[in-house]
Amino acid sequence: MTLHAPLAIEATGLVKTYGDTTAVAGIDLAVPPGVVYGVLGPNGAGKTTTIRMLATLIRPDAGSARVLGHDVVTEADAVRAQVSLTGQLASVDEELTGRENLVLLGRLLGLSRAGARARADELLEAFGIAAAAGKLVKHYSGGMRRRLDIAASIVVTPRLMFLDEPTTGLDPRSRNHVWEIARALVAEGTTILLCTQYLEEADQLADGIAVIDRGTVIAEGTPAQLKASVGSGGLRVRLLDAERRPEAAALLERAVGPVTLEADPAGLTAQCPDSARAATGVGELARTGIGIAEFALDQPSLDEVFLALTGHAAEVPPPAATLEEQPS
Amino acid sequence: MSAATTAPDAADTAAVRRAIASTARPPRPGPLSTALTFGWRGMLKVKHVPEQLMDVTLTPVMFLLMFTYLFGGAIAGSTSAYLDYTLPGLLVMSVLFTTVYAGVSLNTDLTKGVVDRFRSLPIWRPAPLLGSLLGDSVRYVIAGTVIIVVGVLLGYRPDAGVAGAVAALALVVVFSFGLSWVFSVLGLLLRSPNAVMNAGFTGIFPLTFLSNVFVDPATLPGPLQAFVDVNLISILATACRSLMDGTPDVGAIVVSLLVAAGLAAVFLPLTTRLYRSR
Structure with missing residues (x-):
């Protein structure tokens, strides 16, 4: 136990089962504030279920977690008031325009009508989507959609952001933009829990990494430590x-x-x-x-680390397939 | 406003950083304000997804034209006599078909992850569901008005005039508020928006035909007639017909309202519970 600043995320023994499938089999996490913390693992490892529990979307079957000092079950609303979600975790509305999405969230978070509009315009401008502000989101390109997604999660700047697979299916240029935005958020004091299956992404952004496989944390440390542990x-x-x-x-x-x-x-x-x-x-x-x-x-690359830790390679879906899933 | 060097389709990191730094968390909005915001979202959907409205409005108009001109003479002696009989029933059909979309749009929100976005916000929990009623009610009124207007264009004249038509429309819309929660539950239980639509119409389509919407049940064989008489859609159609004819059938109206209240009492809490746990 340290006597430093309180942890941004402190999870102990989180368990979630669906029928006879154990999605999360006792996960412990300790994430200090103000960093990017990577949760790394293949598809189906339990990353998303873990984050859904931390974000108060589902209740853990066992164990407990505190996010920014608040219990995720008994003080769920206090947690919700300080976090935001992106990506597959919480989508923007495809049947509204980009601007309407941001105004909607602004209003729901308590901004005045004029305040919500002004904030929407500020974000649309900053994220380079002002030109498409009046278009329905289902007509957005993958990169634009992703930027709107992140803009939607900072309508009010969160103290903790769950960044879920933020660059899956993006071209390298858009990917770099997303990484820059993540770094900007951290520079302003936001903690980011980055959920990814791209080892390079975790290597680039994360200060600490937990590797998850089959519902448990199988390794934890800085990218350098993890690499060193493989020898x-x-x-x-x-x-x-x-x-x-x-x-x-x-x-x-x-x-x-x-x-x-x-x-x-x-x-x-x-x-x-x-x-x-x-x-x-x-x-x-x-x-x-x-x-x-x-x-x-x-x-050694994190790919090798992953292989060494899990005994199987990281399963990375071909980016092309993901791009094709984007609405036309 | 932003740095001129940034390509128009890219994020401007400096501006993003300013945007991140510039907000203080505003006070939490009240329940009513939150529900109204979701109501606004519902209205935007009516504007952006007119296909939904077209689907459910065109089918009854098609039935109106087909039944009136193909079968009307044979069933009621003349097309105008048949139009008089069937139009209030088609009003019921038109609006009730629209209620299926309450479940379809809820399921769309669920499968697309929009529900998770709302559930991750510190807002009054039932607000998204109650707010969507507002958008739904606009759809119901439009669907009902279209069928009445087409009827009037074809020569239908309600004996009770505009007041009768408005009263009938109001009754169907209130009934739909109750029924829509049944489809909301389906929307939360089934896997895809299409599954909700199929299940919804598989239920409501035969019920509409096995009612007194199209034919007077007097000519039906005994067991079928017995079913048609207790079919809620028959009772609602009878109530609407009586309102538009200016001879209100109080029994049918009261039963319709009680059934609507009953459906809401059972399925609204079920919807909110499923919405929370999904």
């Missing part, structure tokens, strides 16, 4: 002369660790427990007179 990275080398690769492979195998050859005929990677051993390997190559075009020490 070795790799020494990646590209030779000046592809002809000498077999020779270099034999040498690195001896000096560093198991070698894999890359598709690039001059490239190879040696598994490497620490940077000292990598330095030795590079030194040996130089001494033998094998020219090096470039070399780098790779940390």
Whole structure:
């Protein structure tokens, strides 16, 4: 127990079952305020169910959780007054215009009629959807829809935001915009619980990560800690002369660790427990007179972390399929 | 207003940051104000999704034309006599068909995740349901008015004049408030908006035909006649006919109102309970 600022989220032993399926089998979470905290896991791991419990949408069958100091069951309204949801968790209304959606939420949150309109216009402008403000949301592009979604969740700036799969199906440019917005929110003091199956996204944004699989937290820590826990990275080398690769492979195998050859005929990677051993390997190559075009020490990716922790790869749906689901 | 360097279709991070920093949480709105806001949403739906209204309005108009001109003469001796008989019944059919959409739109909100958005807000819980009644009632009035106007264009003249027509329309709309909660429950239980529509019409379509909307039950075989006589749609149609003819059938009117109240008493609490737990 620490005596620091109260936790933004504190969950103990959360359980949720549906019939004989256990969606969440006892999850503990401790999220400090003012950070992006990633909840990472494959489809069906229990991420969404966990977040729905934290956001007061469903009641836990067992365990308890406090969000911003309030119990999610007995003080649900106090929780609701400080959090907002995005994505699959809480959708905007496709049969209204973007502007109407924002005005509606403004009114429901207690803004005056004029106040709600002014806020809607401010957000539409800031999120680059002013030109489509009067169009029905079902005609929006995927990226526009996602921005409106986030705009809708900051009509009144929340102290905690549940950001659910915010970039699924987005092109890299739109994805970067969403990430910038998330960073801006954190800079203003909002805590973000980021739910994602993209390891890169968690790596980019999150200060802390909980990896969830089959309804339990199987690992927790900073992205760097998680990577370190899996151990070795790799020494990646590209030779000046592809002809000498077999020779270099034999040498690195001896000096560093198991070698894999890359598709690039001059490239190879040696598994490497620490940077000292990598330095030795590079030194040996130089001494033998094998020219090096470039070399780098790779940390294991979170993909590898995930594979190592769960024994199966992260299942990432093809982004194209998600895009096609966007309303036409 | 925003930085000129930003592409028009992208978020302007500086402006987003200002927008994030600029709000203080306003006081929570009252229950009435919240329900009225949802009422406004209901009205916007009528404007943006006119297809729903077209579907339910055109079917009764089609039946009106078909029955009056194809069968009217054979059933009632002349098309104008048949129109006199059937128009109040078609008013009932037209408005009751529209009530199915209360369930369809609730299910749409549910499957699209809009309900979750509302449930995540610190608002008075029943407000979304009560507010949607306002939009629904506009649909009921439009559907009912269309059928009456088409009837008048074809030569229908209610004996009780405009007052009779308005009274009949009001009765059907009040009855629909009760019935719509049945479809709201279906909307919360079934998987998709289409399933709600199918289940709704599978129920209401045969009930409409096995009533006195289209034919006088005097010619029906005994058991069928017995069913038609106790069918609520018959009773409501009889009440409307009596109001439009200027000879109010108090019994039928009272039964219709009591049934509406009964349906609401059972299905409204059921709806709010399901809405909370889904």
